[in-house]
Amino acid sequence: MKNIAILGFGTVGQGVYEILLERREKIKEIINQDFYIKTILVNDINKERDIVDGITLTNDFNIILNDPEIDIVVELTGALEKGFEYISKSLKAGKNVVTANKSVVSAYFKELHSTALENKVKFLYEASVGGGIPIIKPLREEIMLNDIESLQGILNGTCNYILSRMFKEKLSYKDILKDAQELGYAEADPTDDVEGLDTMRKLRILSSIAFGVDIREENIDTFGISTIELCDVEYLEKNNSTIKLLATSTFDKNKGYTAFVEPTIVTNEDYFSTVSMAFNSISFEGSNVGPLKFYGAGAGKLPTGDAVCRDIIDIFLDNTSIEDFHLKESTSLNHEIKGSYYLRTDINEDLISDLKNTNNLEKNETVDNNSILILKNISKFNIIDLLKKYNIDEKEYFLAKIGY
Ligand SMILES: NC(=O)C1=CN([C@@H]2O[C@H](COP(=O)(O)OP(=O)(O)OC[C@H]3O[C@@H](n4cnc5c(N)ncnc54)[C@H](OP(=O)(O)O)[C@@H]3O)[C@@H](O)[C@H]2O)C=CC1
Ligand SMILES: N[C@@H](CC=O)C(=O)O
Numbered sequence: 001m002k003n004i005a006i007l008g009f010g011t012v013g014q015g016v017y018e019i020l021l022e023r024r025e026k027i028k029e030i031i032n033q034d035f036y037i038k039t040i041l042v043n044d045i046n047k048e049r050d051i052v053d054g055i056t057l058t059n060d061f062n063i064i065l066n067d068p069e070i071d072i073v074v075e076l077t078g079a080l081e082k083g084f085e086y087i088s089k090s091l092k093a094g095k096n097v098v099t100a101n102k103s104v105v106s107a108y109f110k111e112l113h114s115t116a117l118e119n120k121v122k123f124l125y126e127a128s129v130g131g132g133i134p135i136i137k138p139l140r141e142e143i144m145l146n147d148i149e150s151l152q153g154i155l156n157g158t159c160n161y162i163l164s165r166m167f168k169e170k171l172s173y174k175d176i177l178k179d180a181q182e183l184g185y186a187e188a189d190p191t192d193d194v195e196g197l198d199t200m201r202k203l204r205i206l207s208s209i210a211f212g213v214d215i216r217e218e219n220i221d222t223f224g225i226s227t228i229e230l231c232d233v234e235y236l237e238k239n240n241s242t243i244k245l246l247a248t249s250t251f252d253k254n255k256g257y258t259a260f261v262e263p264t265i266v267t268n269e270d271y272f273s274t275v276s277m278a279f280n281s282i283s284f285e286g287s288n289v290g291p292l293k294f295y296g297a298g299a300g301k302l303p304t305g306d307a308v309c310r311d312i313i314d315i316f317l318d319n320t321s322i323e324d325f326h327l328k329e330s331t332s333l334n335h336e337i338k339g340s341y342y343l344r345t346d347i348n349e350d351l352i353s354d355l356k357n358t359n360n361l362e363k364n365e366t367v368d369n370n371s372i373l374i375l376k377n378i379s380k381f382n383i384i385d386l387l388k389k390y391n392i393d394e395k396e397y398f399l400a401k402i403g404y
Contacts, residue, residue, distance in 0.1 A: 001033060001034045001035065001036070002031075002033065002034075002035040002036075002071045002072065002316060003035070003036050003037075003038040003067075003069045003070045003071055003072075004020070004035065004036065004037050004038065004070070004071070004072045004073075004074060004312065005037075005038060005039040005040070005041065005064040005067070005070045005072070005073050005074065006037060006039075006040045006041070006074045006076060007040075007041040007061070007064070007073060007074065007075045007076060007077050007083075007086055008041065008042070008075070008076035008077035008078065009040050009041075009042050009049060009051075009076075010076070010078070010184075011184035011300070011301045011304070012076045012100050012127065012301065012304045012305055012308065013040070013074075013076040014301060014305075015300075015301035015302050015303075015304055015305025015306075015308075016074060016076065016305040016308045016309060016312075017037060017040075017051075017305075018301075018302070018305065019302065019305045019306060019309050020035075020037060020309060020312075021037075021052070023309075027313060027316075030313070030317070031313065031316040031317055033316075035316065036054075037055055038055065038056065038067070038069065038070060039055065039056040039057075039058060039063060039064050039067065039070065040055055040056070040057050040058070041058055041059065041060075041061055041064060041077075041086075042057065042058075042059055043059060043077075044059070045057065045058070045059040061085075061086055061089075064090075065089055065090065065093055070095060071095060071096060071315075072095065072096045072097070072098060072312060072315055073086070073087070073090040073095045073096070073097050073098075074097075074098045074099070074308060074312065075087050075090075075097060075098070075099040075100075075101055075104075076099070076100055076101070076308070077101065078101060078103070078187065078188050079101075080101075080103045080104060080107065083099070083101045083103065083104040084104050084107070084108050084112075087099060087101075087104060087108075087112060087123075088108075088111070088112065088115055091112070091115045091116050091119050091121055091123060092115060092119055094119055094120075094121055095121060096121045096122040096123070096124075096315045097116070097121070097122070097123050097124070098124050098125070098126075098308055098311040098312055098315065099123075099124075099125050099127075099128065100125070100127035100128055100304055100307070100308055101125075101128065102125075102128040102129065102198065102201040102202055102205060103192075103201055105125045105128045105201075105205055106128075106200075106201035106202075106204040106205055106217060107201075107217070109204070109205065109208055109325065109327070110214070110325065110327060113323070113324050113325050114324055116322060117322055117323070117324045120322060121322070122314075122315050122320055122322060123322075124136075124311035124314065124315065124320060125205070125311070126307045126308070126310055126311045127304045127305075127307035127308045127311070128202070128205060129155060129202040129205055129206055129282075130153075130155065130202070130280045130282055130294065130296065130298055130307075131157060131278075131280060131296065131297050131298040131299045131300060131303045131304045131307065132296050132297045132298075132300075132302075132303025132304060132306050132307050133280060133281075133282065133294050133295065133296035133297070133298065133307070134294065134307070134310070135206070135282050135294050136205075136206075136209065137310075137314075137320075138292070138294070139206065139209050139210060139284070140209060142284075142286050142289060142292070143209060143210065143212070145286070145288055145289070146286030146287045146288045146289055147286070147287040148210040148211065148251075148284050148285065148286055148287075149250060149251055149252065149285070149287075150248070150249065150250040150251070150284065150285065151206055151207065151210055151248070151249055151282065151283065151284035152246060152247065152248045152272075152282070152283050152284075152404060153202075153203075153206070153246070153247050153280065153281060153282035153283065154244050154245065154246060154247075154272060154275050154279075154280050154281050154282075154298070155198075155199045155202040155203065155206075155245075155247050155280055155282070155298065156193055156196075156198050156199045156202075156245055156280070156298065156299075157180075157185045157278035157279070157280060157297070157298035157299030157300070158177070158180045158185045158186045158187075158190065158193035158194070158198075158278070158299065159193055159194060159196075159199070159224070159225050159245040160244065160245065160275065160276065160277065160278060160279065160280065160298065161176065161179075161180050161183075161185060161277050161278045162176045162177055162180060162194070162225065163225060163228075163242070163243055163244065163245065164276040164277045165179075165277075166228070166230065166233050167233055167237065167242055167243075170230055170233065170234075172230065173225070173226070173228060173229075177190060177194065180193075180278075183278070183300065184299070184300060184301055185278050185299040185300060193224075194224050194225055194226045195222070195224035195226060196222040196223055196224035196225075196245060196261040196262070197222065197224075199222070199245055199247050199261045200217060200220045200222040200247070200261045201217065202247065203215075203220055203247040203249055203259060203261060204216070204217055204220060204259075206247075206249075206282065207249040207251070207257070207259060208325060208327055209325070210249075210251075210284060211249070211251035211257065211330075212325065212326070212327060212328055213251055213257055213327060213328050213329075213330045214327035214328065214329055214330070215249065215257055215259050215330075215332075219259060219332045219334075220249075220259040220260065220261060221259070221260050221261070221262070221334050221380070222260075222261040222262075223261065223262045223263065223399065224245070224261075224263075225243075225245055225263050226395075227394070227395055227396075227397065227398045228243065228263065228398050229344075229398065231344065231367055231368050231370060232342075232344055232398050232400075235344075235367055235372055236265060236342075240267055240268050241265050241266065241267050241268060241273075242265070242266060242268060242273045243263050243264065243265055243266075243400055244263070244264055244266055244272050244273070244275070245261065245262070245263055245264070246260075246261070246262065246263075246264035246266075246272065246401075246404055247260070247261045248260050248264075248404055251330070255331070255333060256330050256331035256332060256333040257330050257331070257332060257333065258332070258333050258334050258336075258337055259332070259334065260334065260337075260380075260401075262380070262399075262400065262401050263398070263399070263400040263401070264400060264401045264402075264403070264404050265342055265400050265401065265402045265403070266403065266404070271283075271293070275295065278297060278298055278299050278300060279295065279296065279297060279298055280295070280296065280297075280298025280299075281293060281294060281295040281296075282294045334381075335379065335381055336379075337379060337380070338377050338378055338379050339377075339378070339380075339401055339402070339403070340362070340374065340375065340376045340377070340378075340401070340402040340403065341374075341375045341378065341380065341383060341399060341400065341401055341402060342372070342373075342374060342375075342398075342399070342400045342401075342402055343371075343372075343373045343374075343375060343383060343397060343398070343399050344367075344370050344371070344372050344373075344397060344398045345370065345371055345373070345387070345392055345396060345397040346369070346370065346371070346392070346396060347366065347369065347370070347371045348371065348390055348392065350390055351371075351386060351387070351390045351392070352364055352371065352373070354386060354389075355373065355375065355386070358378075360375045360376060360377060360378040360382075361373060361374075361375060362374045362375065362376045374402070380399070380401070383399060384399075
């Protein structure tokens with residue numbers, strides 16, 4: 001018999017609980033033994049919860065840590081330092097851990113893998129990237145057989161939901177964000193979603209696995225979607241295009257890596273334009289397997305709960321290896337990347353004349369008292385330096401890469 005403790009009973013915790021209860025007989029049959037959710041940890045013990053009799057509800061983690069009958073700790077709190085403490089102590093106590101907490105996996109990637117290895121227990125985090133999409137497990141399998149040199153993805157359900165509805169319904173960004181929060185897609189602090197931090201953490205996790213390189217959070221250049229306005233949407237729509245918050249990374253073992261999270265303009269014919277609402281997609285190319293694309297619900301109670309339950313079953317079935325990731329150091333090549341960009345700002349003649357002098361200005365249009373500038377063959381960092389030079393605050397412009 002196996003016993004599970006669930007830490008956190010919010011959107012995902014409740015999803016896991018419901019799936020494990022609903023599929024209990026089927027899972028028992030597959031794993032060939034009985035299992036129970038023994039304990040659930042929450043912050044606020046006084047909140048009303050719909051939990052079946054026999055499960056202990058607590059706000060004291062030590063009850064779980066010191067319970068020798070608990071085999072698997074499922075960490076779904078969303079907290080960074082507390083989450084790290086819960087996971088780390090559980091692994092050290094010889095308990096297998098499953099988590100959906102990308103903040104912790106990204107920030108403590110190396111430490112947590114080493115702790116799991118030292119204590120001969122499993123540490124799985126399929127739900128930390130792409131919600132319900134199976135991506136961590138297939139990627140871990142493919143790196144045994146392939147070199148991977150680049151990956152791209154829409155990795156945040158909240159942003160994709162907001163952008164899709166802005167294009168479809170012409171509603172304001174703020175109104176749609178409220179809906180995303182109500183639907184349980186957004187993080188406790190939605191700044192993490194809309195400023196690209198959640199996507200950045202997911203890119204850190206995927207890139208670490210895909211390339212075996214230590215691409216740290218601070219080396220991923222991250223821009224979000226919070227300054228997008230309906231005038232951007234209308235302009236791009238007229239140009240047969242849409243915007244996605246895209247995460248991209250590349251690795252060349254002789255040169256280094258690039259890693260960006262940025263709003264990216266894609267044409268309506270591009271594959272990523274078809275990924276809408278809270279769906280996510282990740283693509284990469286393996287040297288043997290060729291191109292692979294993964295698509296599915298990127299957030300939400302049941303899709304994410306499903307991914308967590310797959311990890312739990314893999315542990316039940318002993319279907320996964322315990323491995324360390326010896327991430328190599330490498331060099332960031334982000335500053336060497338040049339491309340085409342869309343920039344919308346207040347009209348600023350000095351900025352425009354500076355850009356004309358550098359030959360980087362391809363198009364300059366005035367729309368609703370804004371300048372819409374199309375820039376070519378330029379580094380994003382040069383654009384940002386220019387915006388700083390003219391004291392244009394980051395809340396007053398919207399910058400998006402054209403293509404990827
Ligand atoms: N929502 C989604 O679609 C997805 C979420 N994730 C990740 O899954 C994790 C959980 O997300 P979600 O369910 O949305 O979060 P919620 O905010 O809905 O739920 C968090 C739960 O954790 C509890 N909790 C928070 N902090 C602590 C703490 N320090 N100690 C004990 N319990 C705590 C809360 O208790 P109380 O109920 O008392 O407030 C609550 O039950 C996060 O890491 C998130 O990034 C991953 C993929 C998709
Ligand atoms: N807030 C996240 C939840 C899943 O990871 C998102 O919107 O993608």
